[in-house]
Amino acid sequence: MASSSSSSLSRVVVKSSDNNLFVVNKKVASQSQLLKQCIDNMEEKGTNDVILIPLSNVTSNILTLVLEYCEKHADFADDDNNNQELKQWDHEFLKKFDYATLNSLTMAADYMVTKSLLNLCCQFIADSIKDLTVQQIRQIFDIKNDFTPQEEADIKNENAWAFR
């Protein structure tokens, strides 16, 4: 809901972990609950200054992507959630990235409290890993196998059909 008070901000500046600055308009920033909260707090104090929000956990590469997502979704903010065009765009958007980028994007969406992007990333990753082998999963998520060969074989035997 746009505030009509005289102290209403129109833009904020967001700083990435590698010290790059991004000027973001309020409607776009509001897609992130973290940024929205900062804006709301400042407006309550009645400040007219442009505020700077540092994001110590998000690199500029990833922040660019989050903001690209927020911009697109801000355009559709008044439509209903089931917009087919937007769904298609979401899918095309994520399709371009490798797992490392997807992981960083997921963490950024979580940190910036952009629930719809978080859900989207989680579902996308889930859909793309469901048919992978255990070995492939360890590689993607950079997980060390801490089972002995015997332990691993035992767990596998409990549900051998799932490995076929």
Place this chain on the structure above:
Amino acid sequence: MTPDLVMEILARLPVKSLLRFRCVSKSWLSLIDSTEFSLQHLKLYNPNSANSRLLLGQKRIKIHIYTLTIRRCDTLRKDADVATFGRPFKVLQSLNGLLLISSGHRQEMTVKLWNPSVRKCLVIPNCPIQHRSYNLGFALRSKDYKLVAIDYKLKTIAVYSLNDHRWNINPNPLNINQVSRFHVRPPVYSQGVLYWHGDIFYQRRDIFCYDFDVEEFSLLPLPDAVKKDDVWFIFRLGESLGVFSMSSVATCIWLREKNMDRCYWSEWFKGEPNSNAYQQLFQMRASSILFLQQTNTFLMVQKSARGRDRVKSYNFTTHEIQHLGKSLQGKLFFDTYMENLALHNGIDGQTLMSFPEDQTGNNINARS
């Protein structure tokens, strides 16, 4: 990635992938095997519309073969075979993808809790009371699947808890005198409570309830607007209890909602009535009813005395009634197909059987 995010992602995977990924590492194993994860998975994986399918049981008349298949909700087209049983076999109840089944002849009849998505089943110990009807539910507070057996003659219930793996007898639970044993179709489970209503000769406008946490019965009045001459039935809408009703003035759907500690009926849909649909719904002896939210449709099994059940779909906005799956024969049963991790890791001190045995049902997760 934080453990919370790993959980967010894994909870959206099919059971088959999860059973495989238990091998990834010790931390993934303990995550996937936790009760918390299993409940989160049930919530996140299943409502995803891409996974929306039906589990359909079919018992052909004369030849004693019971088949279970997974089917598409809209066309009833077959997606995968689950299992075929030659022995006397019956699905008593289903909940969250778990099936309560009985198999074998009368003397050696066993009741089992079967989870087709993990292909395991647990033999339920003999019930300590007679004249029983079984009902399956999930107690929200103790996070426990429970089975309640009711003896209406002696006004006694016995409750089986999966966590404890044993029966407890509860003589004379609160309000058991007021509930009716006669119901037209299986009870509707929602949020830890089982709901059912009496047959058409039962004149009162109440729904009977059984709460799996407190293990007591109670009565729930229908919304005031539902009148005696209406066609009405209860069903599950998402996590809530819904009531559909049609009178000569309107078609309505109410939802049981909870705000803070107050429960109330809220009108979820109101539309025009339709005399043709009214007649058909009035005459249809629907034995189970499923609500499909994406299409504003109810799926119903229309009972027939000679075991020639039919599946009908009814759209409450257009009032169109269709006969689906025309090639289906015999006695039919259906419920939403849900993937559930429950039972996959056994329960304390109990070994579970692989079920069905490996040679059958290999296709269960063929699509995943």
